[in-house]
Amino acid sequence: MYADILIHSADMMATMMGHSGCPARGEGMSEISPIKDGAVAIREGKITAIGTTEELLAGGCVGPETIQICAKGKVVTPGFVDPHTHVIYAGSRENELSLKLKGVPYLEILKQGGGILSTVRSTKQATDEEIKAQTSRRLQTMLSLGTTTAEVKSGYGLTLEEEMRALRLIKELDNEQVIDLVSTFMGAHAVPPGYNEEEFTNYLINDVLPQIAAQGQAEFCDVFCEPGVFSLNSSERILAKAKQLHFKLKIHADELAPAGGAELAAKLKVTSAEHLLQASDEGIAALAKQGVIAVLLPSTSFNLAKNSYARARAMISAGVPVALATDSNPGSSPTESMPLVITLACLYLRLTPEEALTAVTINAAHAIGKSNLVGSLEVGKQGDVLILDVPNLNYLPYHFGSNPVERVIKRGRVVWSACTSS
Ligand code: IZC
C-alpha cells in the first residue's frame, strides 16, 4: 500500500515511542526514542510505517501519488497536545493590565467583579457566531504553533444554559476546524453574583452536573480548587458527584496558596492535577502513588509575574508524570504558544528539552485520555506530525519568541506551512 505522504530525511525524528500504555515518569521522561535520518509514512490519516529514510524507501511505500516532504536539517516530532486551555470565550482583559502592574492580585481583581467574571459577562453578551469566530482565531494560532490536539474547558457561563452553550460551541468547533478538541465542563470556575459558595456548589451538583452528563458533551469535569474560590470541601463534593455521573476528573489545585489540593487530587484519583505551584511534599508523593499526571503551566506563572514556578524537578524525582500546557485564557495566560511553554519549562521548571518534549506530547495525550490516538509517532496512531525548523532539540527551547514550526501535518494532510502563510 502506497503512503499518501512521506516525511523523510529528518536530522532527528523524536518518536516518543513506548509510553502509550502509561505516561512517562522519572527517567522515562527523557526517552524520546529518536531516529536519525528519520522518516514517517501516513496513509488515510494514520501512520503506516516509521524508521530511517533508507528503511522506508526500501519498504516500497512511495507510489506515483505519494507526497514527499524532505525534512533535512530539521527536527520532526508528534503534533503538540495542549491539555489545559480555556479558549472558548469572547472579549479580552487588557483593561486589567494596569491593575496587575500596580500589584493588585489575580484573586482580588476577581473579588472586585473583574477577572473571570468580566469574561463571563463579555461571553454572555456575544452571539454564538462571535464566540466561535474569536475562538477559531485562537485555535488557528495554536495550530500554527504546532498544537494538533487540545483540551478546552467551559466555565465562562456559570449557568446551566450558558455552560451548555459553551460545550455545544466546542463540539461545533471540533467539527469545523483542524485541531481535535476534548471538552471539559468547568462550571466550578468562579462563584457568580447572587450566590455564596455553598449555594452555587449545590446548584452545580443538583441542577447543572446531571444535565451536562445527560447532554453528553463533556468528557472531563474540572474545579478551580483554591482558597477564596472553591474550597477543598466544595471541590470534593463537585468532583465526587461528577465521578458518579461518569465524568473523568481534573482539578486546578494549589496554584496560589497551599491548601491540600494535590492530596485531594490523589484521594479522588483524578486523571490530572493542574498548576500545583504550592503543592506540599506529601501532596507530590500522593500524586506519584496514584499515578496522577501533573499538568504544569509555566506561562501562567510567567504572566502572573511573581517569580514562583511549580517544583517540577521534585515531581519528576518523586515519580509524578509531568505534562505541560498553555492554560490559554484571557486573564492569567493570554497566549496560544506551546513553543513558549517549552522554553519557560526548560528555563524555570528546569526540565531538559527531552523531558519538555515528553510533557507536550505523550504525557499531555495521557492527561486528556487520548494516548491511544496521539502524542507519539507509532504505527496505527493518527498522522499528526510537526516539522520544526530547528537543527537539533536543544535549539527548540533555546531560541524563543518566534515560531519554530515549519509545517503542521494533521491526519496526513499539510494543514499549516510557514512558507505559504505569510
Ligand atoms: O479567565 O482568569 N485561572 N481560571 C483559573 C483562569 C485562570 C481563567 C481566567
Ligand code: ZN
Ligand atoms: Zn486553568
